[in-house]
Structures are given as structure tokens and as C-alpha cells.
Amino acid sequence: MKYMLLIYTADRPAPEARAAAMPAWIAYTEELQRRKAYVAAAPLAEPSSATTVRAHSGKRTVTDGPFAEKKEWLGGYYLIEAESLDQAIEAAAMCPAAKYGSIEVRPIDEM
Amino acid sequence: MTRCNEASRIERSFREDAGRALATLAKVLGDIDAAEDALQDAYLVALERWPREGFPRNASAWILTTAKNRAIDRLRRERRGREKLERLAALEIAAPSEDPFASEREAMAGVPDDRLGLIFACCHPALALEARIALTLRTLGGLTTEEIADAFLVPHATLSQRLVRVKRKIREAAIPLDIPPPERLPERLADVACVLYLIFNEGYLASAGDRLVRFDLCDEAIRLARVLMQLMPQEPEVMGLLALMLFHHSRRYARTDGTGNLIVLADQDRSLWDREAIEEASALMTRAARHRAEGPYQLQAAIAGEHALASTPESVNWKRIAELYTRLAAAAPSPIVDLNRAVALGFAHGPGVGLRELDALDDSMLIDYHPAFVARADMLERLGRVEEARSAYGLALTMTQNSGERTYLQRKLEALGPSAR
Numbered sequence: 082m083k084y085m086l087l088i089y090t091a092d093r094p095a096p097e098a099r100a101a102a103m104p105a106w107i108a109y110t111e112e113l114q115r116r117k118a119y120v121a122a123a124p125l126a127e128p129s130s131a132t133t134v135r136a137h138s139g140k141r142t143v144t145d146g147p148f149a150e151k152k153e154w155l156g157g158y159y160l161i162e163a164e165s166l167d168q169a170i171e172a173a174a175m176c177p178a179a180k181y182g183s184i185e186v187r188p189i190d191e192m
Numbered sequence: 193m194t195r196c197n198e199a200s201r202i203e204r205s206f207r208e209d210a211g212r213a214l215a216t217l218a219k220v221l222g223d224i225d226a227a228e229d230a231l232q233d234a235y236l237v238a239l240e241r242w243p244r245e246g247f248p249r250n251a252s253a254w255i256l257t258t259a260k261n262r263a264i265d266r267l268r269r270e271r272r273g274r275e276k277l278e279r280l281a282a283l284e285i286a287a288p289s290e291d292p293f294a295s296e297r298e299a300m301a302g303v304p305d306d307r308l309g310l311i312f313a314c315c316h317p318a319l320a321l322e323a324r325i326a327l328t329l330r331t332l333g334g335l336t337t338e339e340i341a342d343a344f345l346v347p348h349a350t351l352s353q354r355l356v357r358v359k360r361k362i363r364e365a366a367i368p369l370d371i372p373p374p375e376r377l378p379e380r381l382a383d384v385a386c387v388l389y390l391i392f393n394e395g396y397l398a399s400a401g402d403r404l405v406r407f408d409l410c411d412e413a414i415r416l417a418r419v420l421m422q423l424m425p426q427e428p429e430v431m432g433l434l435a436l437m438l439f440h441h442s443r444r445y446a447r448t449d450g451t452g453n454l455i456v457l458a459d460q461d462r463s464l465w466d467r468e469a470i471e472e473a474s475a476l477m478t479r480a481a482r483h484r485a486e487g488p489y490q491l492q493a494a495i496a497g498e499h500a501l502a503s504t505p506e507s508v509n510w511k512r513i514a515e516l517y518t519r520l521a522a523a524a525p526s527p528i529v530d531l532n533r534a535v536a537l538g539f540a541h542g543p544g545v546g547l548r549e550l551d552a553l554d555d556s557m558l559i560d561y562h563p564a565f566v567a568r569a570d571m572l573e574r575l576g577r578v579e580e581a582r583s584a585y586g587l588a589l590t591m592t593q594n595s596g597e598r599t600y601l602q603r604k605l606e607a608l609g610p611s612a613r
Contacts, residue, residue: 082366165368166318167376188365 083120083189084161084169089153090182093127105177113161118172124157153182160189201247202238209252211332211419215310217259219369220279224313224331224359226263233266234259307332308423309370311416315384316367323358324387325394330355332419333412343409344394381424385433385489388416392437410441431480432490438473439496442466454600458505470500488524491516510540527557535567543574562591566601573608582608 094102113119128148135142156178163169166186173184210231217227234255248254260283267277314328326344329335335343341351361367372380395409417434424430446464447455477497480490495516502508517533530553538546550568558564569584582605589601 164366166316166365167368167372170318186365190364 082163082165082169083191084163084166084172085187085189086159086161086169086173086176087155087185087187088157088159088176088178088182089185090156090178091153093156102177109175109177112175113159113172116172118161118163118168120160120162122157122159125155128154156182199239199243202235202242205238205251205255206235209255211310212305212307213252213256213259214331215306215369216256216283217263218313218331219306219309220283221263221276222366222369223363224310224327224369225363226266227259230259230263230266231255233262237262305423306369307419309368311384311420311423312372312380313362313367313369315380315387316362317380317383318365318367319358319361321387321390323354325391326351326354327358328387328416329391329412332416335412339408381427381429384420385429388413388420389433389436389489391416392440396440410437410444413437414441426483428480428483428485429487429489431476432487432493435473435476435480436489436493436496438469438476439493439500442469442473442500448596452596454596456600457499462503465500473497474501486519486523488520491520491523495520508539510536514540527554528561528563530554531558531561531564531567538567538571543571547571547575560591562588562597565591569604573604578608579611582611 093099110119110122131146131148133144133147159172159176161169161172163172166188169186169188173179173186176184178184213234214224214227214231217230218224221227221230237258238251238255242248260280264277264280267280310331311328314331315324319327322344326340329340329343330337337352337355338348341348344351362369371377392410392413395411395413414434414437417430417437421430421434442465443457443460444466446460446462449455473493474497477490477493480493495513498509498513498516514533514536517529517536521529521533531550534546534549534553537549547568550564550571553564555564565584565588569581569588572578572581572584585601585605585608589598589605592598592601
């Protein structure tokens, strides 16, 4: 089964802090690869760079945002392969961001 | 034998074995709903065939085999789940024993027991707490959806929806119907114990409604704790959990008067306490102690045991109880444990000490917890500070909806006499 680990964090750390955290993220990714759990991953740019697109009833609208007043925002994701939710939880708990943010574990709907 | 008798015999067989058959099917199918469907199919066949052909010698194996075949039929019809089909086909159920004198235990020998995995899945922390309680009662207890809804005073449709949602989550998120790995076992076992104890407590002190005690939920919780004990016979905390329930349950006939009003421990008729339950609990505590792995349930049971084994209210060893609460506060910190420790110290060293301990508590966590005000009122009353006691009882009265408790508090207020002001 595949699970999406959605990483939510409060603030984006300063560039120096991000650089300092890099080895932990690389180690995490390598650990997932070693367990044959890694499928894909990406960090996301800040929500201020977001654009919302709709094409309801053939009419395209493009707007700035969203800027929901949220304490935590989606900062990135890992797509992983796991046998069960318990395995996915183990993988989520090892994520560096689990120490300061929160990880939402969502199974992929395999239609 | 009449058809009606056969039907009730089949129903009894269902209540006794359904949990076990359901657990095995659910594990193979990874889906509680599909397991329930297959099991229901099998019982429909039983209802039709057993009255005609006679009750099979090994009803459990018969039911499981029939359910397995029905599940295979369903999967083939729906053209899905090749892996599940393979796992189902590989499920071995020993042939029913031919010995007519085989005991029930021998008759069950060929039927795998996967209930422990089902218990862990039902009590999984990824599920909402009320859903865990309902699902555990539905799948492992013999309770129907209606019985559970009535016990928790929620509409049948609400509970039924809750069960549908939780079973869907188990299926879609692939919550394993299996025993967790050893490194996760202690914390997951604590989750299971928590659900069983919540079921017991809901029965012991109903949070709403007119009956103070609902024996059915207590009995069910004890039955489930016994199942857990049978499945994990070497876990001292499981022994502690069962002992704790039994110590409390031993006072069930003494805790309320004829009209359902609460009788506090000190005023209870001790001859009404269930000696057999107390002895069983004490034996469990002795067994648990040999493992030398003290935990929150053993400590709570030890405290309940101090009360249960005292022959008079005066002979209760409050110093020992206070010491047990100190250890419990270290093992499982909680403001309620701190409160109980303060109360025990009050009984051990006098209400003045107790009141000082109560004042020292962090009361931000206890601001709407009425037992905190009852404890304060009691100590003030014993110190002769009647007016302060009156206002504390009054506050407690505004915080509980249980009618038996309300009556108790009103009586305490009346016993203080008319207000001086």
C-alpha cells in the first residue's frame, strides 16, 4: 500500500537553520530508501507563493493564495510504500519534522 | 427438539464463538465488514441446516469453514482480491473431532484464535476513542449495535454510522489486525487496557442517566479482560486490570440503596461485598507481584484491594493507600491521582493535612471536576468549617448530572443543617 506523509510545520526556519537540518533529511530519505519504502518526496515553497486555479463550468479563474490563517501549513510530502498503517506510522515518526511539526498520514486511494 | 430450541442453541453458539471466528476471518480479509458478512452467511446456513441435520459436534470449526467458503464465493463473484483469496484458501481449519466425548477445549483446538490481533486493531490509537469502545464491544463482546447504543445513550443510527466509519478506516488505512511488534507492545497494551477500563467505568459510574451502575457494561468489560488474560497470560498489567475491575465490581450490591442512590464506601454494608470476586482479585495480585513489573493498573488494583480487604472502615490502612498513590503519581501522572493522594493523606493524618495537600494542588486541571469539591467539602466538614463545607458541596452539586450522585450531595447538604446566614 502507498501512503502520503503530509508534513505540517509552524514557521519556515531561517536559511541557516534549514542548511543545518539538511543532513537529517538526507539521512531520513536514505533510511526510507534502505527500507524500500521511498517512492517520492518534495519540499514546498512558502504558502505566500501559492496560486489557486479553478475551471468550474468551463470558466477559468486564477487567484492569489489561499492565505488561510492557519497555525501550521503544508511544508512538503513523502510518498511511501508500507504494508500497513503501523509501518507508515513508524516511518512518519522518524521524519525530522515530527519533532517540531506534525505529520498527517493518508493512505492513497487505489481505485 | 423443537425448532425454536435449536434456534436458541444456535444463537448461544453464535454469542460464544462469533468473536473468535470473526477475528480469524477479519485477519485474513483485512476487513471487519467482509468478515461479518461471511459469518452472517454461515449462521444463516446453520439456522437452515442444523435443525434438520442435527447440531454438528464441532460447531466452531463448522461455522468457520462455512464462513470461509462463503467469503471465497463472494470474492470470486465480485472478481476482486486475488491475494485475499489465496490467504483464505490457505486458512487451515482442523477437521471436527469425531470423539463425542471431546471437551469444548479439544473441540476448539483446530480453530485458530486470532482475537488478540482483533483487540489491538479495535483499540488502535489511530481510531477515535468512542469508536474504539463501540467497535470492541461489537466485535469482541457479544453486544449488538442496539445494545451498545442503549448502553451509551446514543441513537441507534448514530452508533451504527460510527461503526461503519471506523470499519472503513481500518480497511482503507490498512490498520493491521495483528499483534504489534514487541517494541510497541507495552504502549499498545496500555491502549487496550484503557478501552476496557473505560467500558467498565461507564458501567460502574454511568456519566448520564438515572441508573448509577450499569452491570451489563461492567460484566462485559470483565469478560473482555478475562479474554485478554487468556490470550496474554504472562502480562502482570493485564492481571492488574482484571483485579482492579473485580475489586470494584465486588461492591456492586453495596454501592447503591434500593432506589439507586449512591452509598459511599465508609457507609456500605460489607456483608454485601462479593467475597468470591475479592478472593479472585487478590489471587491475581499475588500472581502479578511475582513478575516484579509494577504498573498503573496493578497500583490502582492494590489501592482498591486495601479497601476491599479492610474489615471495617476504621481499619483501612490510609498510610499505605497514600503511599500507593505516590507511586501511581510517578507511574502515571494525573491531577486526579494527585487529588486522591491528598484525600488519602487527609484520612491518614487528619483533615487539616488533607486540606493543605488539596490547596497545594494545581487546581487549573480540576476546576470542573466535582469530586475535587466533594473532597474539599468533606475535609472542611470534618474540621467543623460548616459554612465553607456548604458552599463546596453546593459547587459540586452544580457539576454532576448523575441523579444518584446529586441525591447523595443534597443529603450531605441537608445533614449540615440550615445555613447560619
